Amino acid sequence: MIRLAANLSMLFTEHDFLDRFAAAAATGFQGVEYLFPYAYSTEDLRAALDSPGLSQVLFNLPPGDWDAGERGLTSLPGREAEFRDSVAEALHYAEALDCPRVHAMAGLLPENADETTRAAYWETYISNLRYAASEFSKKGKTLLVEPINPRDMPRFLLNTQAQARAVLEQVGAKNLRVQFDLYHCQIVEGDLIRNLETQFANIGHVQIAGVPERHEPDRGEVNYPAVLDRLEALGYEGWVGCEYRPAGATAAGLSWGQAYGLTGQVLAR
Numbered sequence: 001m002i003r004l005a006a007n008l009s010m011l012f013t014e015h016d017f018l019d020r021f022a023a024a025a026a027t028g029f030q031g032v033e034y035l036f037p038y039a040y041s042t043e044d045l046r047a048a049l050d051s052p053g054l055s056q057v058l059f060n061l062p063p064g065d066w067d068a069g070e071r072g073l074t075s076l077p078g079r080e081a082e083f084r085d086s087v088a089e090a091l092h093y094a095e096a097l098d099c100p101r102v103h104a105m106a107g108l109l110p111e112n113a114d115e116t117t118r119a120a121y122w123e124t125y126i127s128n129l130r131y132a133a134s135e136f137s138k139k140g141k142t143l144l145v146e147p148i149n150p151r152d153m154p155r156f157l158l159n160t161q162a163q164a165r166a167v168l169e170q171v172g173a174k175n176l177r178v179q180f181d182l183y184h185c186q187i188v189e190g191d192l193i194r195n196l197e198t199q200f201a202n203i204g205h206v207q208i209a210g211v212p213e214r215h216e217p218d219r220g221e222v223n224y225p226a227v228l229d230r231l232e233a234l235g236y237e238g239w240v241g242c243e244y245r246p247a248g249a250t251a252a253g254l255s256w257g258q259a260y261g262l263t264g265q266v267l268a269r
Contacts, residue, residue, distance in 0.1 A: 002236075002240055004028075004242055004261070005031035005055075006031070006032050006033070007032075007242055007244075008021065008024065011242060018045075020032075024054065026263075027262055030053075032057065033057050033059060033241045036062065037093050045097055057099065058103065058205055059090075059099060060072075060102065061074075061086050061102055061105065061132075070107070072106050076107050091135060091141065094139070100142055101142040102144065103144040103145070106156060106157040108155040121157055126170050130171050144179040144204050148184050149188045152184070160188055161185060161189065161198070179207065180203045180205070182207065182209075182227060183222075183244070186222055187212070193230045196227070196230060196234065197230075200236070208242060209245075217244065
């Protein structure tokens with residue numbers, strides 16, 4: 001059965017962040033994800049989850065200076081100490097929120113990076129992931145890597161599903177899995193069902209959005225009912241994160257999710 005999680009960084013932005021949890025639950029979501037929890041206390045986040053009975057299913061490690069354009073520390077040479085601190089902080093939140101998986105954003109290559117620079121960034125990436133996977137394993141948590149399309153995030157180190165498989169092979173950690181974002185995969189590679197089948201044994205989380213505008217999944221070029229049917233037939237038991245930007249009010253665009261338990265109701269403001 002497909003289980004949907006609301007991405008609260010993108011959905012229900014009509015509400016203040018801590019109010020989005022209840023709004024998501026009111027429309028039928030049972031799980032939530034978002035980019036980062038670190039601006040809020042674990043106590044406030046725990047209360048926002050527990051009141052409507054939601055599961056925290058995913059968030060990201062601290063990304064560096066997000067406002068300055070950084071998109072992850074994992075591959076950045078010379079920032080290893082900062083990365084290790086970010087692992088400790090993420091684990092603190094993951095334990096407090098009973099969140100089983102966390103994504104380590106790879107980070108951006110420098111402008112006009114040559115092969116030598118790329119190799120240095122890749123080496124740092126693998127080394128940092130080995131450290132993080134080991135720390136996460138001690139707490140029974142899963143670490144994720146995610147290929148992201150270079151149109152939305154130029155110079156991101158990791159772009160393809162084949163690269164993600166290479167990462168898992170080189171790191172060699174059982175608790176390192178792939179965050180398979182169908183939106184990014186469609187833009188970079190297409191052939192979604194075959195890519196899902198090839199990658200399936202490595203997948204720890206799935207995300208969806210319409211292509212190309214990143215609106216509701218029933219908009220654009222992807223036949224999501226067919227793709228999700230195949231995902232379910234493969235035996236997927238994890239969550240599917242709804243990481244899209246609503247074209248209008250969030251609840252007004254949830255009719256696509258009725259087959260998966262969403263109701264489209266929303267809290268009065």
